[in-house]
Every structure is written in structure tokens, then in C-alpha cells.
Amino acid sequence: MAEVSVNNVTKTFGSLKALDDVTMDFPDGGFFALLGPSGSGKTTLLRAIAGFIFADSGTIRIGDQPVENVPVEKRDIGMMFQNYALFPNMTVSDNVGFGLRVRKVGAAEERRRIGEALDLVQLGQHGDRKPHQLSGGQRQRVALARAIVTNPRVLLLDEPLSALDKALRVDMQFELKRIQREIGITTIFVTHDQEEALTLSDKIGILRDGKMIQAGPPRDVYSNPADLFTATFLGEANILDALAGEGADIKIPHGFPTGGTLAVRPENISISQTEPTANGLSKCQAVLERRVFAGAMATCILQSNGNRIKVISRDQDIPSDVAEGDRLWLTWPVEKTLSVPSGRH
Amino acid sequence: MSGVFLARLGKLWLACILFFLYAPIAVMAFMSFNASQYYQLPFDFSLKWYEKLAGNQEIVDAATRSVMIALATTVIATILGTAASVALFRYEFRGKRFLQVMLFPPIAIPWLITGTAMLIFFFGVGLGRGTPSVIIGHVALALPYVIVVVSARLATFDATLEEAARSLGADSWTVTREVTLPWISSGVIAGALFAFAVSFDQFVVSYFLSEPGDSTLPVLIYTSIRKGFTPEINAISTIIIVVSMAVMLFAARFSNFGGER
Amino acid sequence: MSANLANQERLRIFGLLSPAYLWLTVAIFLPLSAMLYFSFLSDVPFGDADWHHTTKNYQAFFQTKTYATLLWKSIRLGLTVTAVAVLVGFPCAYVLAKTIKGRSREALFLLVILPFWSNSLVRIFSWAIVLRGNGVLELGLNAILPFQVDVNLMFSTPAVVIGLVHSYLPYVILTSYLALQAIDDNLIDAARSMGANKLTILWRVILPLSLPGLLAGAVLIFVPVVGSFMEPRILGGRVGTYYGTVIEDQFVAVFNWPLGAALSFILLAVVLLILAIASPVLKRAQT
Structure with a gap:
């Protein structure tokens, strides 16, 4: 577990400023939402923290370590993707154990931790299935188990619930929150759903056109919006x-x-x-x-x-x-x- | 005209086309089992042309050489082509579009031109004619096919799977081996079979690049035909056509070049 | 920032791509350049041959009418073969794409394009057996017809055309089939619901929508046919002298490589011109 801090990060794609001098702190163990309309840069920020994108300027630290020169695979993160990105050629257990195999933890240790992770997401009995044999909600749980089984320093979620229907989504929100509490991992998730952001997070960062408009606890942001955009984006305002x-x-x-x-x-x-x-x-x-x-x-x-x-x-x-x-x-x-x-x- | 009538007419047309495509090949195969040297009927079944074939050292050598060249081409073109396809799929970089367009000339320029150009160049650099030159040429002709077939398979691959693997700590080679290759393996096999077929059936480039007396099977057949037809050529041609059709049928199972599945 | 990582990535891209493209450069692009250079030489620059730079190889093309006439003959052959293949192949592709349904369609389609991937030389040779005097065609016709006919198409222009159509027909069927298959059947139903008859639908809906595929197939046939030499040699005999066979002669019989290079380059120019004109269509056919 570790805190994450993003300082003055700028990233341009051609003439488009995807991130414009963005700064935000993500203290250890918290649950954070990056919220904004599409094209606001929220996903770019998440991918910069993950290491899929390299910022043009500014610094990103995970724990005490500056990660500008650390590739994704060395950043020790866990990530969940919008479409879950489960490996179709592997069983549920093999999916969950992938990060452990890469880290060469040993067969017995690997089996034990796969079992723990699957139990945590209540899928203990499904280890031998292939991803295509699972429902959407189950796939989502497998993806979560896979992302946390390596005890990463930070958990990154890219619109993790957007592919689920409404009822299931609400269930999963609580589930996600419960698991995050249980293991106490610093969690950053991207969403365009303001209700989801308000429900889940300890702190919200609102982005627009690549700029961090406002960051703070949900209640503060909701009742003291920094500008008209935030006021109208986070709920409605007359x-x-x-x-x-x-x-x-x-x-x-x-x-x-x-x-x-x-x-x-x-x-x-x-x-x-x-x-x-x-x-x-x-x-x-x-x-x-x-x-x-x-x-x-x-x-x-x-x-x-x-x-x-x-x-x-x-x-x-x-x-x-x-x-x-x-x-x-x-x-x-x-x-x-x-x-x-x-x-x- | 009723729709049913038109549909029947259409199917009849399709049958005619299939007849047109396969009849001469069937005739050739049929005649290779006929004892008469001058294609005389009535048909008199005999395997003597195939027996003669086995005793013809020149043809056996050429056939062996053709298979060896095709295998070498397959291995080289499949490895290089798959690597290039993965790079073209995985990375965004300047000049990518240009590299993709550069695959077109080897396919689109008539082999007569590429073949003669290779002949000139290989002589210019001192390599001359011979099996190494033929392999170099065949690989170049097969590469674009491998890249096209493997890329088509890669297009169905979800790139976030690679990102997921990396986020779990896998380095680039592990990602390729554990995630990418298992998904595209059917495309790689199809690409390899295409490469084999391109090389095994290649005549024009081999014709200009192989040394007299050291030629591939199609080149040997061409020179024999120009000397005069013999049923032995029927026999070896029948074998070739059976082999290359079998290879392509196999390739079709692994790629969906038959359109939607 | 992260210059290291960017460099590593560049190295990886280079490592994956350079073997394939180096190979293509050595085997295709450098040879084409070498050929261009050669076409401006008076003699092969090997051994102790005496050589200098010259444009006489290109002058030869324009001074004597022989080469231009043969090029025109090859282009006419290309047009004929393409036209026949399109007229024969498009209806066939239509039947495959729109009339036949289900699994048999897949099998039939495979059957149609399978010969294309088998040895072209052998297929041309098989026509020689069928078309020759006293060959299978003549025997077959005489067995059916009540009167004697004398069919000897061998060593004639029709024989060359038949052989080439046989070789390249699957091309136009393949590209047309893919284009036709992409047409939504609802469009045809919609046109019918508005009262259009079959001919109108064909002209106003199907043909315009499948035209890119059809033209792509036509170009893919025309280009290799203009450069063909093996087919005319085997099936054309004495009438089988074309531009391609003249180039072949320069390299394997006459050994006038510089002239051969110049003639090849002129052919390449014609081919590239055709591809350039057709490239917008080809691009549309790809998508």
C-alpha cells in the first residue's frame, strides 16, 4: 500500500492537451474517483499513473518512488479494465495467478493466494471455468481478484462497472467498497457516473479539458463547487x-x-x-x-x-x-x- | 422471370464455373493414369508414369529442392512476418502507414519484373543464381502474405489483454508468449501455410533465379513442357496440384479467408 | 522525462520490424533500383565487359515500333482477359453471396478460390492437354456431336485467353464476393418495398455498392496479365509473342540485360500508373 501523488503533469497528443498541469494527492488507503465527461483526461491520468502513457512533464510518485522511468510491469500496480480483459485462453485460476507466476512465488504459495483472492470475491468454486463461461458480474469479480492478488501498491480501475446493468452495478459498488476496506488498498477509479463517484469515494477529482478543476471529499465538492461546470456536472443546479x-x-x-x-x-x-x-x-x-x-x-x-x-x-x-x-x-x-x-x- | 428460375440459372452458372475451373485439372490427373503416351483413348489404367517418375533422378532432386526451399521460406517468412505484424499492431509510431503500404509492391508488381530485378541485383552483388537467391526471393514474396494473414487475426485481438498482462508485471516477451501468441496461433499457422504455398507454387521468380540443372520443380516442368509433353509431367503435375490444394485447404481451416464464419 | 522508456520502446519496434523490412529492401526495393540503374547501361558491368551510361535502351523502345506494338498487344490481352473474367466472375460471385445460403456457401466459395492457390504453371499445362489437336476437347465434342469437328485451339490467342481467365478468374470472384457479402440484404428488401424491379436494384443498388470490389478484382487481374510470359509461351506457341516474352528473352536467351531492364521498367511504369489511377478504388475496397 502506498500513497500516490501527481504533480504538475502535462501530456499532449498532437495539438490536444490531454492533461494540463494536473496535480492531485491520493493518500494511503483511500478510495478516489476521477470524474469528468468523456475527453476530460480522466482516463489519460489513470493510464499515466499506471504507466501506459508517459507524461511530457511533471512528476508521478507511488509511495516514495518517482515512477517516470519505471515501465508498467515494474510499477507494482493492480488494474481493472473496462472490458475486464480476462485472458480467454486461461481458466479463472490461471487468470488470477498470472501476476503470481510472473513474480515466481512458487506453486504452493500461488495456489494458496489464488484461493484466498477467489474467496474474497466469492468465486471460490469457479476456478476451473473459462472466462466465457462466466456472467458479466462474475467476470468483473475475477478481474478484481486478479488485480489484487499480487498485493499491489495501488489499485487502478478504469470504469470498472460501466458494462454492468444498473441493479448489478449498485451491488458491485458496495462489494468493491467492502473489499477495498478489507484490504485497505489505495484505490483510484475513473468514472463518468457522478453518482457512483459520490457513493464510493473518499475524495473526488473533477477533470475537464485536461485540467483538474477541483479535488476534495465528495460532500465538499458537492456543496462548494469550484465553478459553474462542477456545480452542474455534479448533480444539477439552478x-x-x-x-x-x-x-x-x-x-x-x-x-x-x-x-x-x-x-x-x-x-x-x-x-x-x-x-x-x-x-x-x-x-x-x-x-x-x-x-x-x-x-x-x-x-x-x-x-x-x-x-x-x-x-x-x-x-x-x-x-x-x-x-x-x-x-x-x-x-x-x-x-x-x-x-x-x-x-x- | 421468376425468382426461382433466376436462382436456378445462377446455380447452373456456378456449376459451369466450377466445371471450367476443375475440368482441365481432372483431365490432367486422369491422363496421368493412362498407359498411352499420346493420350489415346480408350483409357488403360496404369501407374507406369508414376513409376517412371520415381526413377527420374532429375525430377526427384527438383522435388526435394522445392520442398526444402518451401520449408526454409516458411520458417523465415513466418518468424519475420509475425514479428513485424505484432509490432505494427502493438505500437503507434511515425511512418507506420508507409510501412504498411510497402507490403503492397511485392504482391502487386508482376513477378516478371521482380524476378528480373532480383536476377540483376543478385548478380550485381556477386551472389548470382542458385538456391540461396531463390530462398531470398521467395521469402520476400511470402512475407506480405504472412503479415496480412497474421494482422487479420491480430485485428480480432483485444489490445487491453496485453495491457492487463503488463499491469500484472509481465515483461514484453512474457506478454507476447503467454497472451498474444496463443490468441494469434491459428493466424500464424495459416500464414505459414500460405508462405509454403507461395514458395512451393512459385514459378516466375524461381525461373529467373535458379541455376540450370539445379532448378525447382515448376522450373523443371516448364523447361520439359517446352521440349515436348510427356505423361511424366502429368504425373508430377498431378502430385503438385494435390499437395498445394491440400496445403491451402488446411490453411483455410486456420484462417477465415472464406469470409464470415 | 521517461526518455529511457521511450528509447527502449523504439528499440523494440526496430527489433521486431527491421528483419522483415530489411529483407524486403534487399529482395525487392534494392533490386528494383538496381534494375533502374542497369537500364541506363550499355552492357552488363560484370567481368571485363566494356560499358558506359546510355539512354539507348529506352530509345530502342521508342525508335522501333516492335516493342510498343507488343506492349499494346499485351495491354489488349490484359483488357480482354479482365473483361471476360469480370463478365463471367461477377454473376458467379453474386450467386455465391446472395443466392446460396448456409454452410454450402462456405464450401463452394472455398472450392472456387482453391485453384487460385494451386500451381499456376500446372494449371496452364493442363489446358494444353485439353486444347491440343486430337486432345480431350476434340475427342469429347466428337463423341457428343453427330458430325465431325476439328477443334485445335492450341497455339492460338483464344487458348492464351482461356488459360489466363482460368488462372485469374478466382481473383475477381473473391473481391466481388467480399464486396457483395458486405451489402446488407435489408437494402435490397428496402428497394423492393419501394417498387424497384430486379434490374433497377442491380443497376442502382448492387452494382454501385459492389463496384469497388469489382474494380479491385479487375486491377488485380489486369496487372499480372500484362506482365505474363509463361502462359503465352505454353498456350500461344508462335502467336504467343507478347511484351512479357520479349523481356524473358532478354534475360534467358539474348542476354541483353540492360535492354531487358529498360523494357521491364517501362512495364513497371505502366503498372504503377494503373495502380495509381486505381488506388482510391483499391483503398475503398479494403475497408
């Missing part, structure tokens, strides 16, 4: 710039940066039919345009002074007699107001 009009009272939170933008997340807004009177609430009026029922939750789209505002709340919290076209009051606690420094949009 921009409050032009909100005014009759009865509107938008309170500005303490320490609001000059030239910043106010925003509020859809789930933090409450809807009421009468003007609320409580203190410490921001409020404005809006016309209900559409109300979409989705089981326990409901989504409302409203118009206020030319702004479109989205509200997500429990269906039972919205008065049942509101109808499309009604003029309603929206309120949210001032501390839930996001103050977003204006950067690049």
Missing part, C-alpha cells in the same frame, strides 16, 4: 443570477466571492402555495410549468422571471392540489445556497 421579481428575497451567503454566481440544487428547494414567513430562507415566486411523477420522488419545472427552475422533492411534500399554471412560492435555506466563483463556463 442558477439564480436573474432571479428577482415580486416578493423575491434572495439572501447572499456569508463570504460570497465578488463576481460569483449563486446557485441552488433542485433537491434543496421547497414548494409552498402561500408565502413563507420563516427567517433565514431565500424565496421567490414561480409558475409551475410541469410536474413529473416518478415514484417516491417528483420533479417540478417552474418559470420565474424568465428563468427555468427545477425542483426535486418527495412527492408527498408537494401539495396535491397544485396544478400546472399555478403561481407558487419557492424557498431554500440560505446555507444551501451555492456560491460559485465565476470561472470558465
Whole structure:
């Protein structure tokens, strides 16, 4: 186990800056997510840490060791690929044992550790199968067992769950988290699914156009986005710039940066039919345009002074007699107001 | 015209083509078992031309030489071609496209031109005619086929498997041996069989490069034909065609040059 | 940073590629260059022959009409063989790709292209047995027909054409088949649903879509036929003098290598011109 640190790493492909002066620390034993839209550089960063890509400048350290001149096979990492990349010509056991054979640990030791790893992912009985005889979820477990069996210093996951269907994906998220806790390995995973990133990780790095926009614990990043992109990429946000009009009272939170933008997340807004009177609430009026029922939750789209505002709340919290076209009051606690420094949009 | 009628007509056409392709070969094989020297009918079964063949030292020598040259070509072209295919598949580098285009001339330029050019060059560097020159020429003609066949197989290979192996600590040779080669082995075998066929059937380049009195089988047949037909040539030709068709049938099992499977 | 690793990788690429490409250079590209050089010499520069640089080998091509006439004859032969092979082969490829289904298609396709991979010299020789006077063709026809016919195609231009078509027909069937197979059957059904008849579908859908494959096959036939010499020699006899046989003579009979080199190079120029014109089509056929 080891910490990983990435300092001022830049990588260009032709005229494209895939990584632009990226810096991020991954302390020992943590679970980290690299999040961003496609083309943001998150996979490039992961592959640079793995050693498949060599950065043009900057340093990458695993433990205390600078790895710029260390090829992949000498970096002592474990990696899981999007398509699992199980060797089709080998059995499950041979797949898992590949890294041990390369390290020449000896037959008995190899068998023991393969058994342990397969037990850890609950596939103890499947050692003799070939990968094509397994289901998607099982393949994923084999890939995980193969990646951790060598006790690597760091575990790298490239969109490990994206090939699974939704139900299985949620199961695997917990499973992954459990195993990571159990062995305490520093884990870095790439995803474009913000929910997955928020669920799993101790720290999120958000990338866009090759730049590290923001890095921090999920809750911090979610409630204090560094810019508008982060605010809207990590969940949805209503921009409050032009909100005014009759009865509107938008309170500005303490320490609001000059030239910043106010925003509020859809789930933090409450809807009421009468003007609320409580203190410490921001409020404005809006016309209900559409109300979409989705089981326990409901989504409302409203118009206020030319702004479109989205509200997500429990269906039972919205008065049942509101109808499309009604003029309603929206309120949210001032501390839930996001103050977003204006950067690049 | 109804669709059924057209389909029948089409199948009839296909049958005609197959007849056109195989009839002369069948006739030749048939005649090689006919006792009459002048292809006289009625047919009188005899193995005497094959017996004569076995006693003809010149033909036996040429056949041995052809097989040896084909085997040498197969080994060299398969090893060099597979190595090149793996590099072309695995790495991105400048000039890769150019190298791929460079495989085209040996296939596309008529053998008459390549053969005469080799003759001039090998004389120029003092190597002259002979078996080494023939092998050098055959390998060059077989290489592009090996690379094309092996690359086609590699195209179905998932490159992340190599990355996975490397991430598990395997060096480049271990990756090749444990992961890449097992996957492409069928392509390598098919490529080897292609190389054998290219060399064993090669006439034009051998014709210009082999020494008189020390020639390959096709060259010997050509010079014999020009002297006049004998049923012995039928016999050896029948053997050649059976061997090369068997090799290609085998190659077809290992590659999918028959299109989709 | 990581210059070491980049160097190691470069070394590995070089190690894997250089044997094959060095071989191709020594056996193909240097010889072609040597031939170009030779074509500007007055005599072979071996032994104590007296030689100097000259352009007279190329002048020979343009001064006497013989060579140009023979080149034109070879090109005409190439066009004839290509046309016959396309007309015969395309319908055959169509039947294979679109009419025949299932496993028999695979087997039949293999059967059609198998001869192509067997010895061409032997196949040409087999035609000699069939076509000669008093040969199998004549005997066969006389056995069927009520009257006597005298068929001796041997040593004639038709014999050369038949032999060459036999040699190269599988090429055009192969490339057309691959192109036709790639055409989605739904396209044909869609055209039919819009009321197109068979001929319209053939002209407006199938032919345009399979044209790259068809043309690729045509080029792959035309080029070697223009440079053929063995087939005309065996099947053409006295009428079998073509551009290719003249080049052969320079190397194995007359021993005028510089002239042979010049004639080869002119042929190469023609071939490269054709390939250059056809290369956009060939590229499309590849994909």
C-alpha cells in the first residue's frame, strides 16, 4: 500500500492537451474517483499513473518512488479494465495467478493466494471455468481478484462497472467498497457516473479539458463547487443570477466571492402555495410549468422571471392540489445556497 | 422471370464455373493414369508414369529442392512476418502507414519484373543464381502474405489483454508468449501455410533465379513442357496440384479467408 | 522525462520490424533500383565487359515500333482477359453471396478460390492437354456431336485467353464476393418495398455498392496479365509473342540485360500508373 501523488503533469497528443498541469494527492488507503465527461483526461491520468502513457512533464510518485522511468510491469500496480480483459485462453485460476507466476512465488504459495483472492470475491468454486463461461458480474469479480492478488501498491480501475446493468452495478459498488476496506488498498477509479463517484469515494477529482478543476471529499465538492461546470456536472443546479421579481428575497451567503454566481440544487428547494414567513430562507415566486411523477420522488419545472427552475422533492411534500399554471412560492435555506466563483463556463 | 428460375440459372452458372475451373485439372490427373503416351483413348489404367517418375533422378532432386526451399521460406517468412505484424499492431509510431503500404509492391508488381530485378541485383552483388537467391526471393514474396494473414487475426485481438498482462508485471516477451501468441496461433499457422504455398507454387521468380540443372520443380516442368509433353509431367503435375490444394485447404481451416464464419 | 522508456520502446519496434523490412529492401526495393540503374547501361558491368551510361535502351523502345506494338498487344490481352473474367466472375460471385445460403456457401466459395492457390504453371499445362489437336476437347465434342469437328485451339490467342481467365478468374470472384457479402440484404428488401424491379436494384443498388470490389478484382487481374510470359509461351506457341516474352528473352536467351531492364521498367511504369489511377478504388475496397 502506498500513497500516490501527481504533480504538475502535462501530456499532449498532437495539438490536444490531454492533461494540463494536473496535480492531485491520493493518500494511503483511500478510495478516489476521477470524474469528468468523456475527453476530460480522466482516463489519460489513470493510464499515466499506471504507466501506459508517459507524461511530457511533471512528476508521478507511488509511495516514495518517482515512477517516470519505471515501465508498467515494474510499477507494482493492480488494474481493472473496462472490458475486464480476462485472458480467454486461461481458466479463472490461471487468470488470477498470472501476476503470481510472473513474480515466481512458487506453486504452493500461488495456489494458496489464488484461493484466498477467489474467496474474497466469492468465486471460490469457479476456478476451473473459462472466462466465457462466466456472467458479466462474475467476470468483473475475477478481474478484481486478479488485480489484487499480487498485493499491489495501488489499485487502478478504469470504469470498472460501466458494462454492468444498473441493479448489478449498485451491488458491485458496495462489494468493491467492502473489499477495498478489507484490504485497505489505495484505490483510484475513473468514472463518468457522478453518482457512483459520490457513493464510493473518499475524495473526488473533477477533470475537464485536461485540467483538474477541483479535488476534495465528495460532500465538499458537492456543496462548494469550484465553478459553474462542477456545480452542474455534479448533480444539477439552478442558477439564480436573474432571479428577482415580486416578493423575491434572495439572501447572499456569508463570504460570497465578488463576481460569483449563486446557485441552488433542485433537491434543496421547497414548494409552498402561500408565502413563507420563516427567517433565514431565500424565496421567490414561480409558475409551475410541469410536474413529473416518478415514484417516491417528483420533479417540478417552474418559470420565474424568465428563468427555468427545477425542483426535486418527495412527492408527498408537494401539495396535491397544485396544478400546472399555478403561481407558487419557492424557498431554500440560505446555507444551501451555492456560491460559485465565476470561472470558465 | 421468376425468382426461382433466376436462382436456378445462377446455380447452373456456378456449376459451369466450377466445371471450367476443375475440368482441365481432372483431365490432367486422369491422363496421368493412362498407359498411352499420346493420350489415346480408350483409357488403360496404369501407374507406369508414376513409376517412371520415381526413377527420374532429375525430377526427384527438383522435388526435394522445392520442398526444402518451401520449408526454409516458411520458417523465415513466418518468424519475420509475425514479428513485424505484432509490432505494427502493438505500437503507434511515425511512418507506420508507409510501412504498411510497402507490403503492397511485392504482391502487386508482376513477378516478371521482380524476378528480373532480383536476377540483376543478385548478380550485381556477386551472389548470382542458385538456391540461396531463390530462398531470398521467395521469402520476400511470402512475407506480405504472412503479415496480412497474421494482422487479420491480430485485428480480432483485444489490445487491453496485453495491457492487463503488463499491469500484472509481465515483461514484453512474457506478454507476447503467454497472451498474444496463443490468441494469434491459428493466424500464424495459416500464414505459414500460405508462405509454403507461395514458395512451393512459385514459378516466375524461381525461373529467373535458379541455376540450370539445379532448378525447382515448376522450373523443371516448364523447361520439359517446352521440349515436348510427356505423361511424366502429368504425373508430377498431378502430385503438385494435390499437395498445394491440400496445403491451402488446411490453411483455410486456420484462417477465415472464406469470409464470415 | 521517461526518455529511457521511450528509447527502449523504439528499440523494440526496430527489433521486431527491421528483419522483415530489411529483407524486403534487399529482395525487392534494392533490386528494383538496381534494375533502374542497369537500364541506363550499355552492357552488363560484370567481368571485363566494356560499358558506359546510355539512354539507348529506352530509345530502342521508342525508335522501333516492335516493342510498343507488343506492349499494346499485351495491354489488349490484359483488357480482354479482365473483361471476360469480370463478365463471367461477377454473376458467379453474386450467386455465391446472395443466392446460396448456409454452410454450402462456405464450401463452394472455398472450392472456387482453391485453384487460385494451386500451381499456376500446372494449371496452364493442363489446358494444353485439353486444347491440343486430337486432345480431350476434340475427342469429347466428337463423341457428343453427330458430325465431325476439328477443334485445335492450341497455339492460338483464344487458348492464351482461356488459360489466363482460368488462372485469374478466382481473383475477381473473391473481391466481388467480399464486396457483395458486405451489402446488407435489408437494402435490397428496402428497394423492393419501394417498387424497384430486379434490374433497377442491380443497376442502382448492387452494382454501385459492389463496384469497388469489382474494380479491385479487375486491377488485380489486369496487372499480372500484362506482365505474363509463361502462359503465352505454353498456350500461344508462335502467336504467343507478347511484351512479357520479349523481356524473358532478354534475360534467358539474348542476354541483353540492360535492354531487358529498360523494357521491364517501362512495364513497371505502366503498372504503377494503373495502380495509381486505381488506388482510391483499391483503398475503398479494403475497408
